[in-house]
Amino acid sequence: ETVNVLQGSKLAEAITYSVNQKASLSAFLEDGRIELSNNRAENKIRPFVIGRKGWLFSDTTKGAKASAIVYSIVETAKANKINVYMFLFYIFSKLPGIDFKANPSLLEDFMPWSQKLPDYCRNNQ
Template sequence: MCGSNSPGSPEKPPFFLYEYPGTRGTDAPREFLKGYKGTLVTDGYQVYHTLEKERSADLKVAGCWSHARRRFAEIVKASGKNSPSTPGQKIAAEAVKRIAAIYHVDHMYEKSSDEERLDHRKNSVNPLVDAYFECVKKYAGKTGLDKSSKLAGALNYSIHQEQFLRVFLEDPEIPLDNNDAERSVRSFCVGKHSWHIIDSKNGAAASAALYSIAETAKANNLKPYEYFSYLLEQLMHYPRNNVPENKLAELMPWSEALPDRCRKLKTR
């Protein structure tokens, strides 16, 4: 299952969209993203970069800082609590610390206007990003570094992804990572062994559609069960695949026309 999400804004409510690709090749994401114009926040999977080259006029790829951090964090975690850190672990710890600083400073203006956030990223976050890449390039070029080590892999990942990891600096709406999308598929991945009855392409496609609705409902502060119940109550009055556009608009998870029973209570 592949998925995408929009983090949302007052003008663009959040949504999650999943699809069963059937393959990890270029054809599946090419079809999935057909008609989409904007920015993808992804890991370093080469297929996305291939699509960007094919559609450079309307598709851009932004790198995920969480994926860059994860490689260093795994190296740090490998050392025991009471064991002295190796030189490689110290380098990894420094990289993790620098990425944490980038997140911290960027989040200071998370609730600000787009103009303020973009200005903040250019003046306050960009220098930290410059320093980070200067640091990883320095360590990657050190004599004696085992080119096959996890540390070399972590350093080279950031270096090869630099142009994509810098994209967020140009657009205030681009998040630092795609963690929202990863969190949204976690429950599916954890529970996948519990529903082996989904053993066909049609079943997988139906499951992806239902997950899209459920996760989008949750992202818009709805109760999934109540929302599904309300959808079924309303859609039963129309022929299949022939629901009026204005009615569909009223049924969207972000619609103001939804009844209160579908909404989660706001907590103070």
């Protein structure tokens, strides 16, 4: 059935966006690991989003990107039941001495889901 929508309206923009993003918006149908909603992720970052205006280091694009990276690392560690403090201690002490440009696959060993993490990172927050 065809529906007439006023060109340039917000509804027309939403429909155009949906059509253009069809592959991304329907990815959860092909992979059961993908959640239907990103509500859980949004709830995890809400405290940071609310507080960001008060943080001076986030008033630039570089500061905001750095914050996003740190929050992603911390929340991913939490989601994998990793002790955040010990995990950060571990990666910040080991990563500077590793040449990832020469061997990018080494980075996988430092992910929160890696079985190569030391036991002291796994003592469940």
